[in-house]
Amino acid sequence: MIRREELILVGHYNKPHGVAGEISATIDVDVDVLQSLSCLVSDMDGIYVPFFVNACRTKSAETVLLSIDGIVNEHDVVSLVNKDIFALKRDYAQACEDADADGYPLDYFIGYELRDSDGSTVGEIVAVDEQTDNALFITRRGDVDIMVPANDELIVEFDTDEKVMVMDLPEGLIELND
Numbered sequence: 001m002i003r004r005e006e007l008i009l010v011g012h013y014n015k016p017h018g019v020a021g022e023i024s025a026t027i028d029v030d031v032d033v034l035q036s037l038s039c040l041v042s043d044m045d046g047i048y049v050p051f052f053v054n055a056c057r058t059k060s061a062e063t064v065l066l067s068i069d070g071i072v073n074e075h076d077v078v079s080l081v082n083k084d085i086f087a088l089k090r091d092y093a094q095a096c097e098d099a100d101a102d103g104y105p106l107d108y109f110i111g112y113e114l115r116d117s118d119g120s121t122v123g124e125i126v127a128v129d130e131q132t133d134n135a136l137f138i139t140r141r142g143d144v145d146i147m148v149p150a151n152d153e154l155i156v157e158f159d160t161d162e163k164v165m166v167m168d169l170p171e172g173l174i175e176l177n178d
Helices: 031-036 074-080 090-096
Strands: 006-018 022-025 042-046 045-050 053-058 063-068 083-087 113-117 123-130 136-141 144-149 155-159 164-167
Touching: 006 042, 006 074, 006 090, 022 074, 031 090, 083 090, 123 144, 144 164
Parallel strands: 113 164
Antiparallel strands: 006 022, 006 083, 022 063, 042 045, 042 083, 053 063, 113 123, 123 136, 136 144, 155 164
16 A cells, blocks of 8 residues: 655646546656656545556646556546646656656655754654745654755755755754754
């Protein structure tokens, strides 16, 4: 069974395209990465279900037309309309490496341990707040949530196998959250 914490949001299904089962989708990743994924996953009545892409055509910079295995007509595709599109995190990481993609979306790092460059552990990244111009990692240490700027310039390194991110945090930042 696929669990939500194993997934990363990569897009959103829009509306059917034509009568042969194609669907329009808005994606937040490179098309090369999308095409390298083993499957796309969507929440279907509370169960995360994998869907296998037969064909992918680019419509615009952020929109693609997808043909999905088993969906052959306009009636079948309606069940996907307005659903979020997820990828398995492990597949996504491999697809990014294979496609030489520059970056990971911020919510990929949910579940990672965050460490400061001095070696101290800040906590576990439990959420990402993108409500403002400057995105924040919400990092939990004990029962306290610490907000850390999700700025590329602060990230020193991350290890996808160990699920650890090291950041060079400004002095005093952690104390602001106490």
